[in-house]
Amino acid sequence: MGRNTRKRRTPLATKIVAGAAALAVGGGGLVWANFYASAHEDHGGHNRTRSAGAQVATIDCPDVGQKIRDVPDRARGEVDGELATMDSQITNAYQRLATTRRAQAGDSQFVQNSILGPLKDRRKAIIDRIQLEINRAGGKADDNLDELAGCQGRPADQQNGGGQDDGGQNDGGQDDGQNGDGQNQDDNGNGVAGPVADDFVDINDVQPNSRNSRNGLAANGDGGSTGTFATDCGVNENNLFNSDNLIAAPGVDNGAHHTHDYVGNQDNDAFSSDEDLANADTSCQNQGDKSTYYWPVLRLQDGTQEFDANDQGGGAEGNIGKILKPAQAELKFVGSQQGDVVAMPKFLRIITGDAKSFTNGDANANTSWSCSGFEDRQVTDKYPLCPEGSQVLRTTNFQSCWDGQNIDSANHRDHMAFVQEDGSCPEGFQAIPQLQVRLAYDIPTPTVENGQVQNPYAVDSFPEQLHKPITDHNDFINVMDEDLMNEVVDCINRGEDCQ
Template sequence: MLGGGGLVAANVYASATEGGFGESAQQSNPSGSDQLPASGTVTIDCPDVGQKLTNVPSAAKSQVDAELATLDQQITEAYTRLAATRQAQANDGNYVQNAILGPLKDKRTDVMGRIKADYQQVGGTAPDSIDGLANCTAMTADPAQNASGSQGDNGQQSTGGQATGGQASGGQATGGPVASDFVDITTVAPNVPAKPDTTRDASTGTFTTLCGANANGNHNTDNVIVAPGVANGAHHLHDYVGNQKVDAFSSNDTFLQGGTSCENKDDLSAYYWPVVRVQDGTQDFDQNADGGGKEGNVGKILVAKQAQIEYVGSPTGKVVAMPQFLRIITGDAKAFTNGPGNANAHWSCTGFENKVQLTDKYPICPQGSDVVRTFAFQSCWDGQNIDSANHRTHVAFADANGNCAGGFKAIPQLTMRLVYSVPQPVIQNGQVKNAYAVDGFPEQLHKPITDHDDFISVMTGNLMNQVVDCINSGRDCGAGAGEQPQDTPSPSPDASSGGSAGADPGNSGGEQSAQPPTTSPGTAPSGDGGGVGGDYDDHESATPKVSASPKVSASPKVSASPKAYATPSSAGTDAAVQPQNGSDDEPSSGSGAAVGTQTPSAGGDAPSAGSQTEPQAVTGGLAETGTHLWPAAAGTVLMILGLVFLLRTRRRF
């Protein structure tokens, strides 16, 4: 009995302190100093002031842009303080409000007052749309679930007490991502709907430009579109291809002198996106720099093995030329706190692109398959402006039929497809090893839904007119046009790693289409930015197309509304993550990681993804519990046998 009791006690103690069953917050954050306090605060949610400013006087634009950058810097500083004061928060339940959120509100109030003054100084009317936006809130999670990084109350995800900067054991960044940000793509139900038919007037041509994948390491943490003139305005690192002189201080004149990495030297356009890092403990060149390690963006930078850039047409009519210096941002770098309305990046794996597209999950691809990021930019332009105050309302997505509403004009739609060789993440005991993630604002916790892409159109030598003519006439033009993509079958989980990386999933149809936004272009309700979906297009892939007639697209389409294929984590409907190759855990039957039930965004109804199951947690499942508790079971048997032996001995004597 004593021996059995000892086994039970030892096993209960081990289960309470090790990963997995009964895991504690201390173990989920091995660094020990950043564990989540009782309040469960994981990050700071501040209203996005910039999205409310839709009509900034041109004379006040530079001052307003600088003030908006100051607001971002204030949030970063507040989040850094949040992450560095976990012990104080544990000792004082009011610490977050009194020491972090209260002072932040005061600072934001001052900035918004200056923004109003900037309007008035140039004869404008102070915007009332930003009234009441100074107050930020603490995004919380259920402390009892922090250990596994699972969904907490309010539908938010716990970070297990993760803070900004540095790394925990095993190379995992202490600012995220967490296990629930990943999903085994082989367990997700197909969610890519069939594409619609094109009309007789459709512009079905394509124009491909080859600009490389930033092998020369052209990086900075600026964002000349959102925060011109402000160093580190993005607070995260970008890859740049195309124009080679793009930073916070660039101008239109600079772009014309910048040179290009594109094969066509008349394409001086700037294409840039957040870098992807693998969190394997490796530090990169910016480990001690602003926008890098100082702001939680840690790990080895991965260069895309393929960066395919293509312009495609409209399914309902001809396109017109983009104006020179047109700026477009697709996706939302703050979507984790803003919500999914403007999210528009898609994640998949080679061999699965015409079956599964994800917005709020990083896919875990099987052996022989590569990670794919896909973007389809807005393809409707207001016909007048190269930018707008909130960088959204001058462009929009097409409606359900592919039409541009409200007087907007169809322009060539920029599509991009980035392919990465990513070491396969492994989920063990509710923790993710070998995690990968995009760079982002630190308070966004490296969520996949925050992925985004930026573009400045700078074509010279009549190149844009050539692009338009090619697309409208139904031809395949540009570098690599008309090449036949490889036909790659879907890899199986045990497929050889020598599969064709980056090949498209074949020409068998089933291409991805889009649901439209219901918001009319040119309006900006609640930061919606004139649309929340991608366009219906006959050619939304960035890969070269087959030039046979009738045209057959060789790669999947990018969906539109809602742009989040799986409901964003902020909505509390994360898909379950199944243990991967190398995991000690076996997946239990019936717990497939199908994408949760779609929640329509403001942009329109979600397309049905078929019968789907609610997400199932993997930590604490029966198989896992049995693995951890077999010593306790053995001890219990010994205790029972000892008791029986004592009773029989008592009767005998």
């Protein structure tokens, strides 16, 4: 497969992380002494109890970016760059966690003293710089951001918010995550952290209409503006991939630490300006739609060495295996239950879902997973096991309430909101066309036996997020020309189905 080959700068922080990652690569993936085993496992014909809750599986850091408000425009670029460096620090610390298991086994304070303590100091330095940058630009930085510097070691089976200050080390037992013959457990045989058997569910075991849909509510309904507008932008036939994030980390190479699929705009990387986007080619059939639509790739962990097997964002950060393109990508805009919609401003940016939901919690989780023929059964925190002939479905309904002023915000969320339970927008927001993305994949169903999953599929993720399905997310930048946006709005408000 090809990839985006546009020449880009390589920041110093990225070079440092790349060096650390190179030491952590084995067989195309991040070396991983896995700590995912359930409390009772059968290995070698006997049952063994493990203290999984006492093992550190990943690093849980407060998300500073989501806590930042009212950053002056002229400080936005610097602040986003600092936050991206903070992500690189977490990646580096996680890689050290994954490659020092034997040292951890011999020293109960190793994680705290050698990984979490230094990480806190580095994060504190960045937070200080962020506060200084905001204040210099005429803003008022939150004095309490320093409280977010510390991170915790988190066991794999622990719910968000309960990490251990001592690094989570136990005093004995299976500290190195290996069984008697020296093989890693629960790593699916490929040496990377996740997904694991518990991340999958048979779609037949999901109760119909059981998903909590407080986020991602469909905006349209029987009343209001009932039309739709579909745009066909393909399934990334041009092989446009990179591990940047133009919205959250503009100007930062590998700002996402995982690889994205792109459809629509063909000049989308961390260094693309609004002018670049406006002048770019598009994969959309309607050439007036130069919007960019992107999401983390799905991979089948089958041993395939992809083009990025040794690259940042790919195998060097635990994202390995065959990239799976959607068999179909449906992009549709719908209306509001409560009345007409208004036009989106050009270059409006929307992030939906949360790439860090495993450690942040599920407040911003959004994507629904299902199987064709079972669309009334939706899950957010599990990958579905679909019966033969059924496709894996990945569906996202974006926020559809806009503050009427800003095309972005400091945390890339506050300028947008979801509709309320009655379909109306919160006070001060107005309804815009809601983007709905439905991706369908032809994926061989993984086999789950004896607590192990063979040939799993998973979303690319930040290394410390362990490929959890709840971390799935979706991104959009509106680059429709004015005539097309007016056509979309008119179609939806007239109650017609257009494309």
